[in-house]
Amino acid sequence: MAQKVDGARRAPLNRDRVLRAAVALADDAAIESVSMRNLAQELGVVPMALYRHVANKEQLLDGMVDVIVGQIDPPAGGADWKAAIRQRILSARRVLLRHPWASSVIESRPRPTLVVLDYLNSVVGMFRAGGFSVDLTHHVMHALGSRVWGFTQELFPGSPLPADPEQAAAAFRELSGRYPHIAEIATGPAHDEGSVVGQGCDDQFEFEFALDLLLDGFERLHQQGWRSANQS
Amino acid sequence: MAQKVDGARRAPLNRDRVLRAAVALADDAAIESVSMRNLAQELGVVPMALYRHVANKEQLLDGMVDVIVGQIDPPAGGADWKAAIRQRILSARRVLLRHPWASSVIESRPRPTLVVLDYLNSVVGMFRAGGFSVDLTHHVMHALGSRVWGFTQELFPGSPLPADPEQAAAAFRELSGRYPHIAEIATGPAHDEGSVVGQGCDDQFEFEFALDLLLDGFERLHQQGWRSANQS
């Protein structure tokens, strides 16, 4: 192999370059194409070379999450807790919308990384700064669940209908007969007329609807001095 | 191979036996051990034999979900919508607690099966029967999200602390310094004293807390005659 004819030699790899390449690959292709082999090829390197920079694939995914979470805006000072938290969560949502694969990767991590703990810690801090008791803050964080990341656990990412429009129309008619309530909702005023086929919801509206419902509920509990004893 | 010395010949496979074996395997071992190869071995059969009964692994997983969803109690009649829905969702939760792998499999399905649509359709129907408008029902279903299945999107399935108690104590002290708010919550009154290490939450309480918060919110919107225009 003598002199390694790369033309201009590759710049040496490092953890950061690996992670950023992985994120880029997931963005451009799909998360399933992020295999050690594909990623190595993308970087002009042999698969095993990656293991000098990440311990294994799990840590690669952790690192990718860190890159994403690092893009969330820092807490806004000044505003009241509700506005500040709302704003921050919507910032997280904007980040996740830019990287659609990220929510499922976040879910899949068995343990939080330090960067993730940083984010969660700061959100907890925002509730505390708003005067929430330790206990209420705890419950409230659980109630938020994945919504702190700016995504809802969708019931189903895809619609039950096939992609082909003609087939879809037929399938929809059959579905309407068997599942009238679902059909009713799917064609309700919240969907633009043309988009019955396909998922026609305004996801942003649905997210904010649920987020505000929760935040309002939190506020109500907070104002009435919630204690462990009294449920709501 | 002559006469196939199975002793008493295996009963012939069918889709149902395959699915039930897969569920049992996931229950006894773990969802990761549900590979076509393992499952076949469990059934005393060669891997490719399974493909006579399920089209591929995706459909196997779909079928496993159907088995689980089929165990959820039917809607309780009579009671008001809130009690009935609460009861049904908590029934779903009991089922999922018996099959801890199921929530992640449900999440992973790109399209709902007919059994799943049946369940969702009936939940939608319960809101409609309670007098909810099509539109409000739609938003409310989105707001419930994965909670209709009886599970919350946990931020993290595992704690950030290592399993070994001694290491964990040390790790916790370090964590307390860096992430004071998280530490505070983790040691708050909602956790029993001994369980600071490990995830000491009462998950059932957290689930019901959030569920009731949402249901109360739904009720409030419903009572004040929610229309698309006015947000909360």
Add this chain to the structure above:
DNA sequence: GATGCAGGTGTACGCCGTACACCTGCATCG
């Protein structure tokens, strides 16, 4: 007895993550 077909088999392919031994080129130091 011939025919067909449902159901189980065996082999093989291409993907995956990664263990392990190896090489290569540079910085350091006597």
Add this chain to the structure above:
DNA sequence: CGATGCAGGTGTACGGCGTACACCTGCATC
């Protein structure tokens, strides 16, 4: 200057995965 060490990239190989495809086998039908 040569020797040494080591960080970083390489090559080979293993065991797992899902599954395509050709095959066999035994029973029901006519």
